[in-house]
Amino acid sequence: MRVCVYLEAPDLVAKSGFKTAYEHHRKALQAVGVSVTDDPDSDYDILHLHFFGPKSLFYLKRAKRLKIPVVVHAHSIGAHDFADSFTLFNSIAPLYEKYLYYFYESSDAIFTCSRYARDQLLAQGITRPIYVVSNAVDRGRFRFTEEGRRLYRERLGLKNFTVFCAGNVIPRKGVLDFLEVARRLPQIDFVWFGKIWPKLLTFYPEMHRALERRPPNVKLPGFVEDTPAAFSAGDLLFLPSFRENQPMVLLEAASLGRPLVVRDIPEYRGWLIDRVNARLGATVEEFVEIIAEIAQSPHEWQRLSQAACELAQASSLPVVGQQLKELYQQLLAVPV
16 A cells, blocks of 8 residues: 655645644654555555645545545645634635635545544534544654753743643634733743734734733743653743634644643643643633643643643554554545
8 A cells, every 4th residue: 555645735734733743744654664655646556635625525526536535635625724813814814725625525534633623523414434543743853952952942042830731823822812821920930922913914903002011021032843852841832812723733742741831721622631641721811820730730730741742642653544544445446
């Protein structure tokens, strides 16, 4: 079995979870001995698309003509996960969703990374088979190091217990709540790793005013390449996002043994369980209380750290690779 795992326009999504998920799925397949190519003009038995642009649609249609099974990875489920992100997106959302529906329905099967996403796609009328496949995390790369911790704590001037987040700086990610929680916990350092886009692309005046007036315990170093080292500088991941699918940053931070604090949203149900493998909150007040409790309790920090490692292990490269391999074999057994 040879699989083409293709990501259109990798430079466009270079600083997003799309590219990381794609790269980790390739590594996951290699970890279980599956032959992989990223060249859609080569020979292969299955085409697995990680994006939905015009070139991907071209290769999808061509593969269908050649009777090659096509899997589409549904990283997006429509306006749900792009609303309140980039300027004007909310107004073009209906057209975007219609195109996604057409693209997904043109495939032979859809992979998505959460039960919530699968249920949303089914509710939109998708008739193709939908399988839940976790994003994969490279535990060999995403591991805590004292060297990385020292480097980034010195670089960022971190002296205290440190809360961090990573991702595009957009309203959907809960930036305003992150800043307000930091304001109420001045004894703790807060860091957000991620690109701050020009105001023309993310025109949300309230967010930009809050960023300009952020409290002194908040650092905004922008996008960093060496995320394992940067994350090692932190003690706890706080992602107050309002809408997600299965963010790569959660798996990456978990792999480093960083406790997870997230918003209680439907997307995480059945995966993240409050007081078991993460802490879930809904308001600024709850987040302040949770973070302060973990920062002051080494026992609770250690318990959540171990639970995070176990969560990451369930999405390690060999585990996800074996699941992908078995699903591909099922697809190949069905006539196209």
